Amino acid sequence: MAEKVVITVLGKDRVGIVAEISGVLYQNNVNILDINQKILGEEIFAMTMLVDISLCKVSFAELKEQLGNKGEEIGLKIVAQHEDIFKFMHRI
Amino acid sequence: MTLEFSAEEILETVEMIEAFNLDVRTVTMGINLQDCAHSDSQKTGEKIRKKITQLAAHLRKDAKDIELKYGIPIVNVRIAVTPVANLLTRPSVDDFLYLAHILDSAAAEVDIDFLGGYSALVQKGFTPTERALIDSIPYALSQTERVCSSVNVASTKAGINMDAVYIMGRTIKETAALSAERDGIGCAKLVVFANAVEDNPFMAGAFHGPGEPEAAINVGVSGPGVIRNVLERMDGASLGEVAEAIKKAAFKITRVGEMVGRELSKRSGVAFGILDISLAPTPAVGDSVADILVKIGVERVGGPGSTAALAMLNDAVKKGGAFASSYVGGLSGAFIPVSEDAGMVRAAAEGWLTLEKLEAMTAVCSVGLDMIAIPGDTTPETISAIIADEMAIGVINNKTTGVRIIPAPNKGPGDWVKFGGLLGEAPILPLKEGKADKFIQRGGRIPAPLQGLNN
Numbered sequence: 133m134a135e136k137v138v139i140t141v142l143g144k145d146r147v148g149i150v151a152e153i154s155g156v157l158y159q160n161n162v163n164i165l166d167i168n169q170k171i172l173g174e175e176i177f178a179m180t181m182l183v184d185i186s187l188c189k190v191s192f193a194e195l196k197e198q199l200g201n202k203g204e205e206i207g208l209k210i211v212a213q214h215e216d217i218f219k220f221m222h223r224i
Numbered sequence: 225m226t227l228e229f230s231a232e233e234i235l236e237t238v239e240m241i242e243a244f245n246l247d248v249r250t251v252t253m254g255i256n257l258q259d260c261a262h263s264d265s266q267k268t269g270e271k272i273r274k275k276i277t278q279l280a281a282h283l284r285k286d287a288k289d290i291e292l293k294y295g296i297p298i299v300n301v302r303i304a305v306t307p308v309a310n311l312l313t314r315p316s317v318d319d320f321l322y323l324a325h326i327l328d329s330a331a332a333e334v335d336i337d338f339l340g341g342y343s344a345l346v347q348k349g350f351t352p353t354e355r356a357l358i359d360s361i362p363y364a365l366s367q368t369e370r371v372c373s374s375v376n377v378a379s380t381k382a383g384i385n386m387d388a389v390y391i392m393g394r395t396i397k398e399t400a401a402l403s404a405e406r407d408g409i410g411c412a413k414l415v416v417f418a419n420a421v422e423d424n425p426f427m428a429g430a431f432h433g434p435g436e437p438e439a440a441i442n443v444g445v446s447g448p449g450v451i452r453n454v455l456e457r458m459d460g461a462s463l464g465e466v467a468e469a470i471k472k473a474a475f476k477i478t479r480v481g482e483m484v485g486r487e488l489s490k491r492s493g494v495a496f497g498i499l500d501i502s503l504a505p506t507p508a509v510g511d512s513v514a515d516i517l518v519k520i521g522v523e524r525v526g527g528p529g530s531t532a533a534l535a536m537l538n539d540a541v542k543k544g545g546a547f548a549s550s551y552v553g554g555l556s557g558a559f560i561p562v563s564e565d566a567g568m569v570r571a572a573a574e575g576w577l578t579l580e581k582l583e584a585m586t587a588v589c590s591v592g593l594d595m596i597a598i599p600g601d602t603t604p605e606t607i608s609a610i611i612a613d614e615m616a617i618g619v620i621n622n623k624t625t626g627v628r629i630i631p632a633p634n635k636g637p638g639d640w641v642k643f644g645g646l647l648g649e650a651p652i653l654p655l656k657e658g659k660a661d662k663f664i665q666r667g668g669r670i671p672a673p674l675q676g677l678n679n
Contacts, residue, residue, distance in 0.1 A: 138229075140238045168231050180234045193292055211238050213295035215228075220483040221476045222233045 134184040136165070136215040137192070139199065143208030145177040153181075153210070156202050160189045177208070182215065241296055244449035245511045246477060248484050249504050250300040251287055252340075252425035253280055253494060254432035254440040257306040265312055265319040269326040272311070276303065276330040276339075279439055279494070284335045286491040290484055298484065299506075299646075303331060304430035304442070305341035308357060315352035317360045324364035324371050331370040338413075340430030342373040345420070348382040348669070358388075361395050365410040366402035372428035378418035378615040380622045384670040389615065392416045393608030393664070397631060400600070404633035407641040411630040412595065416611050418618030418625045423498045424554040429591075429626055440497030441489045442554065445481030446504040447473070449511045451537075455519035466520060467540045474501060474544025482549040500554030501545030502590055503537070505565035507648035513537075513558050514567025525568060526576035534558060535588035555624055557590025563643060563650035564595050573651045579610070580656070587617050592625035597641040597652045600633040607631060609660035612670075620673050 141153060150169070157164060166182040188195055196212050203210035240246040260271035280303055287298045305327070312319055324342060331339040342364055344354040361373050375395075377388040396416075400408030415429040422433020425442035432440070454473045458466055478501045489496035505513045514525040516537060522529040538557040545552050562568045562577070571577045579596065586592045592614050598607075611627045618625030632641045637654035 138234055140234055142235075142238070170231060178231065178235060180229075180231050196292065209242070211242065211295055213237075214293045216483060217294040217296065217480065218229045218234060218237055220479045221237055222229055 133186060135186040137183050137185050137212055138215050138218060139181040139183060140211045141177070141179040141181075141203070141208055143177055145171055145175050146206070149177060149179065149206065149208065152202060152206055153199070156198050157183060160195055160198070162188050162195065240447070240450045240476070244447070244453045245506070245508060246447045246450045246480065247297040247299050248443060248481055249446035249502075250302055250425050250444040251298055251484065251488055252302040252304050252430055252442045252444070253283055253492070254304045254423065254436055254442055254497060255279055255306075256432055256436065256438050257311055261311045261313070263313055265314065265316070265322060268311055269323055272323065273326050273330045276305070276327075277333050280334040280336065283492060286488055289491070290487050294484070296480060296484065300337045302425065302427060302430065303336050303339045304425070304432045305339065306432050306434075307343040307345055308341055309344035309354040312353055315356035317356050317363075320357050320360040321363055321367070324360070324368050328368035328371050336370070338370050338372050338427045340372040340374065340427050341432060342371050343375060343431045345376045346388045347376055347379040347385050349385065350388065358391055358395060361414065362398035362402050362410065365399050365413050372413045372430070374415045374417055374420060374429040374431060376417040376420040377611070378619050380419060380619050380676045381672055383672040383676070384418070384612065384615045384619055386612065386664070386670055387667045389611050390604070390608045390664050390667060392611060393604040396607055396629065397604045400631045400633055407597075407632045407635070407643065408600070408630045409643050409647070412628065412643060412647050415626045415628045418615040419623060421554055421624055425500050426502065426504065426555060428628060436497070437495055439494045441485055441492065441494050442497040442500065443481045443485035443488070444500040444502055444504065444554065445477050446502060447477040448503045448505050448513050448516055450477060451503060452510065452512070452516045452519055455516065463536065467536055470537060470540035471544035474541045475548045477501070478545040478548035478552070496551070498551045498553030499545070499549045501541060501549075501552055501556045502554070503541055503558040505559065505561065505568070506646055507564055507566055509566060512565045512567035513560055514565050514571060518567065524574065524576040525571040526578065526581045530581065531585050531588060534560070534585050538588055538590060555590045559591055559594060560585055560589045561594035561628075562596050563641070563648040564646060565648075569648065569650050572653060577653070579653050583613060583617070586614060586625055587621060590624070592618070593627045593629055595628055595630070595647065595650065597630045597632050597650050598655055599636045599652055600631050601636070602631045602655060603661070605659065605661040605664045606655065608664045612664070616670075620675070622675055
């Protein structure tokens with residue numbers, strides 16, 4: 133059964149963000165279900181991804197750490213949260 | 225498979241957590257210890273230790289896992305137990321102190337932040353055992369790290385036990401004296417209540433009341449920063465619109481708490497109790513209830529308009545929360561502790577906040593006079609009179625009120641107390657002249673008010 137996690141990426145726009153992050157996901161066998169990307173205001177890059185971590189090679193904690201490290205490396209804030217929090221907060 | 229949520233919704237959630245300090249302030253496991261009572265206090269202690277360390281063995285880890293899964297910080301993990309005064313059959317200060325140490329070490333063993341319930345409910349009168357527990361409070365709070373204490377001295381049904389009020393005035397002074405080297409920090413772990421609730425997850429007043437199940441998970445959510453941020457975009461809006469916006473934000477905050485509570489309940493195998501939808505501030509910048517009132521439109525908290533703005537905020541939070549969860553309880557509303565709220569501290573330092581205005585505001589907030597530092601030479605009688613005033617507000621208005629006040633040893637108006645961490649720091653508030661000694665020394669019980677007879 134799919135275990136869905138929402139990944140949010142925020143920061144200054146630059147070349148290759150999607151490639152860098154999907155690279156981390158690919159290495160860990162995380163399947164991307166949906167991507168939504170836009171530029172807020174002048175240059176704030178905002179991307180939301182829905183991914184399935186049910187076949188992920190590492191624990192969720194480890195995946196979060198890898199994404200966090202990648203974020204620091206390329207100067208972006210990356211947050212990964214189970215999708216239930218959005219369901220509870222925004223859907224009755 | 226597509227995203228069911230819009231990017232705006234996702235970003236709103238992330239922003240609430242990352243930028244505006246939305247957190248689950250506390251998850252508290254309530255544990256019934258009644259079955260640990262034994263005529264031999266040594267045996268009682270052993271049973272208590274066993275029960276707490278078994279039931280709460282994974283509490284910290286479960287909370288950590290949930291924090292990780294949802295990316296929502298859980299700031300405190302706590303335990304509330306049966307009022308300890310009910311666990312011994314012998315009135316012995318030493319036996320109670322022994323239990324305090326057992327509770328403290330059990331709490332340390334399961335790695336929780338605070339344990340509440342070193343408590344007695346004496347609104348109508350004392351048993352000798354309850355007297356002994358209260359006598360032990362100053363020592364228990366100064367000798368332990370995690371144990372918190374509360375004493376309920378009044379209720380709308382019973383009136384105000386003025387003997388207990390006087391004893392608590394003296395107990396607060398003794399507690400301050402025994403922790404004098406740290407500005408009387410022991411008093412930060414002690415609250416005096418009217419109409420105490422049995423399922424409140426917040427300290428220092430949490431206990432597991434007699435109407436509660438064997439064990440329960442109670443959750444306290446918080447989000448003053450989130451509410452303040454909503455108001456950032458509402459300059460010029462009418463108060464009706466402001467109330468509506470607060471309601472909606474409170475709804476979302478509460479939903480997060482409900483989700484965390486249910487998940488923790490599932491993992492720990494302990495029933496989900498209630499969600500306390502309180503706006504509880506922290507000393508962190510942007511996490512202030514006072515700043516919300518300023519955003520609503522008063523110049524500084526304590527100035528004219530503060531009480532009305534707080535009343536509206538408190539009510540809007542309850543309305544939003546009540547729709548989000550069917551099990552709202554505890555002390556739901558807005559807290560106005562002084563030292564724990566940067567905006568309140570600023571207002572106190574600048575002379576806007578007086579004890580009298582704070583007292584008026586407690587008539588419409590969710591708890592009472594909270595984390596207020598007063599001069600160290602304040603007499604027990606004056607402290608008792610302050611308690612009596614606050615208890616009267618609770619009793620007459622059929623609400624919970626509490627007093628957590630710190631007579632800072634060897635300090636006076638103009639000095640500061642510094643507790644650090646979530647307890648923060650505050651200037652010492654000057655008190656009005658005028659002795660109430662004759663009033664307090666009368667003792668006895670102020671009868672229950674007419675609204676206590678609403679059967």
